[in-house]
Amino acid sequence: MLRPQDGPTRERRRLDGIWDFRLDPDGVGRRDGWSSGRLPDAHAMPVPASYNDVVPDLAVRDHVGDAWYSTTVRVPRGWDGQRIVLRFDAATHRATVWVDGTEVARHEGGYTPFEADVTALVTPGEEARISVVVNNELTWQSIPVGVVEDTPHGRRQRYFHDFFNYAGLHRSVWLHATPRTHVDDVTLVPGLDGTTGSLAWDVSVAGPDGAGAGGSGVGGSGVDVRVRLTDADGTEVAAGTGASGTLTVPDVHPWAPGDGYLYELAVDVVDGDGDLFDRYSLPVGIRTVRVDGTRFLINDEPFYFTGFGKHEDAPVRGKGHDDVMLVHDFELLDWVGANSFRTSHYPYADEVYDYADRRGIVVIDETAAVGLNTGIASGIFGGEAVPTFSPDTVDERTQAVHAQAIRELVARDKNHPSVVLWSIANEPESDTDAAREYFEPLFALTRELDPTRPVGFVNVMLAPHGTCRVSELGDVVMLNRYYGWYVQTGDLAAAEEAWRAELQGWAGEGKPIIITEYGADTMPGVHSTTPVPWTEEYQVDYLDMNHRVFDSVEAVVGEHVWNFADFQTAPGIFRVDGNKKGAFTRDRKPKAAAHALRRRWHRTR
Numbered sequence: 001m002l003r004p005q006d007g008p009t010r011e012r013r014r015l016d017g018i019w020d021f022r023l024d025p026d027g028v029g030r031r032d033g034w035s036s037g038r039l040p041d042a043h044a045m046p047v048p049a050s051y052n053d054v055v056p057d058l059a060v061r062d063h064v065g066d067a068w069y070s071t072t073v074r075v076p077r078g079w080d081g082q083r084i085v086l087r088f089d090a091a092t093h094r095a096t097v098w099v100d101g102t103e104v105a106r107h108e109g110g111y112t113p114f115e116a117d118v119t120a121l122v123t124p125g126e127e128a129r130i131s132v133v134v135n136n137e138l139t140w141q142s143i144p145v146g147v148v149e150d151t152p153h154g155r156r157q158r159y160f161h162d163f164f165n166y167a168g169l170h171r172s173v174w175l176h177a178t179p180r181t182h183v184d185d186v187t188l189v190p191g192l193d194g195t196t197g198s199l200a201w202d203v204s205v206a207g208p209d210g211a212g213a214g215g216s217g218v219g220g221s222g223v224d225v226r227v228r229l230t231d232a233d234g235t236e237v238a239a240g241t242g243a244s245g246t247l248t249v250p251d252v253h254p255w256a257p258g259d260g261y262l263y264e265l266a267v268d269v270v271d272g273d274g275d276l277f278d279r280y281s282l283p284v285g286i287r288t289v290r291v292d293g294t295r296f297l298i299n300d301e302p303f304y305f306t307g308f309g310k311h312e313d314a315p316v317r318g319k320g321h322d323d324v325m326l327v328h329d330f331e332l333l334d335w336v337g338a339n340s341f342r343t344s345h346y347p348y349a350d351e352v353y354d355y356a357d358r359r360g361i362v363v364i365d366e367t368a369a370v371g372l373n374t375g376i377a378s379g380i381f382g383g384e385a386v387p388t389f390s391p392d393t394v395d396e397r398t399q400a401v402h403a404q405a406i407r408e409l410v411a412r413d414k415n416h417p418s419v420v421l422w423s424i425a426n427e428p429e430s431d432t433d434a435a436r437e438y439f440e441p442l443f444a445l446t447r448e449l450d451p452t453r454p455v456g457f458v459n460v461m462l463a464p465h466g467t468c469r470v471s472e473l474g475d476v477v478m479l480n481r482y483y484g485w486y487v488q489t490g491d492l493a494a495a496e497e498a499w500r501a502e503l504q505g506w507a508g509e510g511k512p513i514i515i516t517e518y519g520a521d522t523m524p525g526v527h528s529t530t531p532v533p534w535t536e537e538y539q540v541d542y543l544d545m546n547h548r549v550f551d552s553v554e555a556v557v558g559e560h561v562w563n564f565a566d567f568q569t570a571p572g573i574f575r576v577d578g579n580k581k582g583a584f585t586r587d588r589k590p591k592a593a594a595h596a597l598r599r600r601w602h603r604t605r
């Protein structure tokens with residue numbers, strides 16, 4: 001599923017703005033016909049945004065169930081004869097969509113796009129009504145997982161992850177037009193050999209003249225594919241024909257961390273006379289990624305990750321994508337000396353990866369599989385003690401949903417040079433046979449979908465070295481550790497000793513180790529002369545201690561502080577208006593830790 005774009009054969013219209021909105025706590029909307037016509041008693045709701053914090057009402061913030069959105073769009077007159085597609089960049093966590101009362105799409109998973117061909121339902125020049133119901137319920141069979149409880153005071157959503165369950169239309173909605181015979185998908189694999197680059201392409205074509213194509217249909221049905229690669233100045237550097245092949249790029253300018261050099265590939269579908277059916281253009285970074293022993297190599301150079309686990313989280317808009325926050329956050333990454341981040345704990349908006357490509361920022365791309373661990377829920381969040389994997393909890397249906405989340409993530413992000421590593425889960429239970437059985441096929445699936453990138457998962461402190469049954473399936477070891485915070489709280493000397501001992505154990509595995517989380521909650525403005533937890537001084541000392549440990553273990557190839565910025569969580573007795581482990585506050589003001597990281601990371605760059 002390719003993203004909408006404007007070009008010689010394609011046009012798109014962004015449907016963002018103020019939509020009609022209404023909660024449906026009793027689930028009556030379908031019965032009462034809210035899927036066609038105007039939504040009765042609607043409020044205004046901006047798209048994109050989470051709905052939760054826009055309205056100052058607990059019933060909205062803590063709503064569990066369906067929420068309806070509706071808007072109208074006038075289909076551009078010029079789209080006659082085109083294929084017209086309605087696309088949602090995300091709808092959290094699942095959605096059903098109608099156009100003028102006809103159901104056109106259903107999608108499960110809150111962080112990846114879906115679309116519907118609505119050509120037969122709309123008329124160019126006329127208005128169409130789009131109605132959407134989004135549902136935010138997390139169950140044992142959703143990714144992430146959760147439990148909805150019926151209480152005397154209403155339904156309550158419980159979940160096992162540490163960020164607020166924001167929901168709604170978080171990203172852009174598009175109506176776009178393509179030719180009926182069109183480029184359906186493009187897969188690119190870059191390569192490097194000295195100063196020569198290569199780019200393998202594989203294009204599928206769909207539509208009446210593409211014979212339903214797929215690469216193999218091309219050529220035989222009077223349709224051909226031409227590809228043309230231009231450099232950043234627009235000069236052609238290579239060209240080829242056919243549904244698949246490999247371009248050679250002499251004197252290549254590789255994409256590299258800190259140097260987001262992008263070529264552009266134009267993919268043309270042409271008829272027998274060379275006339276254009278469709279053109280799809282996409283930015284291309286030529287780089288390689290590989291693990292070699294304990295080294296993580298980008299363009300065959302050892303790479304050391306500096307940066308953060310992030311969240312899509314901001315006041316009022318929740319997880320709604322916002323270009324202002326995007327550009328500002330990347331400026332702050334640059335300021336602090338970060339070269340990378342992890343999309344903890346779900347796939348981020350497409351715009352984030354585009355911008356990372358352009359800025360030369362390296363991305364660890366994560367699925368929304370977080371909270372598959374009832375040990376954390378009961379140990380830290382005070383939940384019930386039930387097994388993680390069982391016929392009543394995480395089961396093969398969950399695994400199928402998880403597999404689909406991986407498929408959609410790889411399909412969406414496979415061509416981004418910034419993405420160098422897949423993370424298929426955060427902190428699942430990983431020290432049991434059941435965990436091993438659950439994860440083995442998911443690792444195999446990820447490798448089958450993308451043999452070009454390493455894959456891993458993020459290990460939790462409850463499965464320390466020597467007990468984890470899943471880590472050996474990964475190409476890298478990713479560790480979240482809170483020595484000096486959740487354990488040895490306030491005792492950095494004891495924390496340092498314990499942490500070093502565990503890390504040395506992991507180093508013996510012979511794989512690169514990325515510390516994907518280490519952090520200490522810190523209230524900005526709280527100070528002390530001695531390092532006391534929650535003060536800005538303690539956060540700095542805590543990070544220094546961690547860095548001493550990392551610097552003493554050669555297999556450590558990266559440090560991602562938890563978190564880039566403070567973020568909202570479910571209410572709880574150890575969260576003060578959310579998680580406060582940010583190096584920046586929620587409104588992006590630096591704590592003392594941000595300055596300390598800046599000194600370290602600009603030195604190591």
Ligand code: GCB
Binds near residue numbers: 162426427480517579
């Ligand atoms: C973790 C989780 C992250 C939490 C963090 C914390 O291990 O991966 O989602 O926010 O710890 O601060 O407790």
